[in-house]
Amino acid sequence: MKIEILGTGCPKCKKTKETVEKVLKETGVEAEVVKVEDFETILNYGVMVTPALVIDGDVKLAGKVPGPEEIRNWITG
């Protein structure tokens, strides 16, 4: 599984990355976590408000920090 966190280094993006990593640890799911800071890639995903979370090429959420529950559903579901 590949999890991409789209954002240009704002505090919310860091929060998102931390939350994702925490949930991965708790659930034991193996995933590659990548932080995407390049505008072109972010916009190619159709994302205009950051942070956004992309799992295996699917935009799950944009514009806010996802909660641990949401992330758990996405990575285990």
Place this chain on the structure above:
Amino acid sequence: MTDIFYPFQWIADKLTYDVIGINPETHLAASVNFIIYDVLKIFFLLSVMIFAISYIRTYITPEKTRKVLGGKKGLRYHLMASLIGTVSPFCSCSSVPLFIGFVEAGVPLGVTFSFLITSPLVNEAAVAVLWATLGFKATAIYVVSGIVLGVFGGYLIGVLKLEKYVEEFVYKIKVGNAAVEPENLSVKERTGTAFEGVKEIVGKIWIYVVIGVSIGGIFHGYAPEGILAKYAGEGNLLAVPIAVILGVPLYSNVMGMIPIVESLIGKGLPIGTSLAFLMSVTAVSFPEMIILKKVLKNELIAVFVSIVALSIIFTGYLFNILL
């Protein structure tokens, strides 16, 4: 507008004079009373306002906005962009993707700027704190000025034909469609989002509010009456531009600045000068400029900052004369 906040004044009086037991005649009582009253009122209005706007916001997405504004010229669309800006969340880290997204959808540069100017200037948290401290009338003036400023500034940028000062790569980026916006949310989901909004914003700014109110409270209780009228009153024509220049580097602390400004007004700082100061705190900020630098050439940033700063100075003078 004072009446609906009467219960807060009553609680503040009770707490200050009876519970804590400070003699009402003292400076300390004036300060403590001011702090308690302001904190109650600000957090009440903040919660109500953020909830309402966050709820409305669940209907407005950047995707819809750029579709509505794409390829539209004319003052009407500047006004529309500016109005959408008032209810849109604005995090300076999203300004670049939003900017590119707008440009790619064919939104004219000027209309995009109407949005970019008003969006940070008129936001629900600043409006709530302003309303709680300076009252409804000053807040209404602030909001209307913020919208007029966005319409006018954006229009001017459109007239000046500055498209060549946008970095070339912006025109080459293709915005994908992957971010499917959730349609038809239930009332419960929208309410949930609105609650989250309140929690998130209040959680982020409460400390600035408390610090600001405390500094304001101390000033309110101890500074001599009318001290600012003497030095920064309407007679001093330099006061407005100085206030605007001072406001530029203070971006992140606007929520804390407002209660301080409230106490300054109480000591004779004219309302136009005060509003000009607060506008420059929110509208022009270094962090935002550094981020916009990635998509705009220096010439355009300079035009943008000058138009906004001059308009704010003009607004300040205008309200000093009118009010």
